[in-house]
Amino acid sequence: MNPACGDRRGTRTGYARHRRANQSACAACKEAEARYKTPTPRPVPECGTEAMFGRHRRRGERCATCRKAVTELDKVRKKNRRANAAPRPAEPIIHVPRNVFARLYLNASIADQLHAEQHIPENRIQRCVAEHNLAA
Structure with missing residues (x-):
C-alpha cells in the first residue's frame, strides 16, 4: 500500500x-481523478418534451x-x-384620488359615512380627510 493515499486508494481523496x-x-488514484474530470455526456432529450423544444429553439x-x-x-401550468x-x-375595486374621496365622504349622509366606515379602515378615512383639510 502506498503510504500517501493510505486507506483512500483509488479515490480523489487519495489522489489529493x-x-x-x-x-x-498511483495508477488507481490517477484513474479515479481522470474519471472525475471526464465529463459525462448528457442524454439527448426525447422529441415532444420541453427540453427538446428548447434545444430545437436554440x-x-x-x-x-x-x-x-x-x-x-x-x-x-396556467390552469x-x-x-x-x-x-x-365580489365587488369591483374603484381607485379614487384621496381628495375626491374626502369630498365625497364629507358631503355624504351619516348613513353613507357609516357604510363607508364598514368597508374602509378608519385610519385611511381620517388621513384622507386630514389631507383635504390641509389643502383647503
Whole structure:
C-alpha cells in the first residue's frame, strides 16, 4: 500500500493526498481523478418534451411535436396558477384620488359615512380627510 493515499486508494481523496505529499500518484488514484474530470455526456432529450423544444429553439429548428407538447404544458401550468390564485373580490375595486374621496365622504349622509366606515379602515378615512383639510 502506498503510504500517501493510505486507506483512500483509488479515490480523489487519495489522489489529493499524493499531491500534498509531492509524490506521483498511483495508477488507481490517477484513474479515479481522470474519471472525475471526464465529463459525462448528457442524454439527448426525447422529441415532444420541453427540453427538446428548447434545444430545437436554440438551433433555430421548428418541430410541431415539441411545440404542441410545450403548449399543452403551458395550458396545464396556467390552469394550476388560476386555481391557486386568490379569489377576485365580489365587488369591483374603484381607485379614487384621496381628495375626491374626502369630498365625497364629507358631503355624504351619516348613513353613507357609516357604510363607508364598514368597508374602509378608519385610519385611511381620517388621513384622507386630514389631507383635504390641509389643502383647503
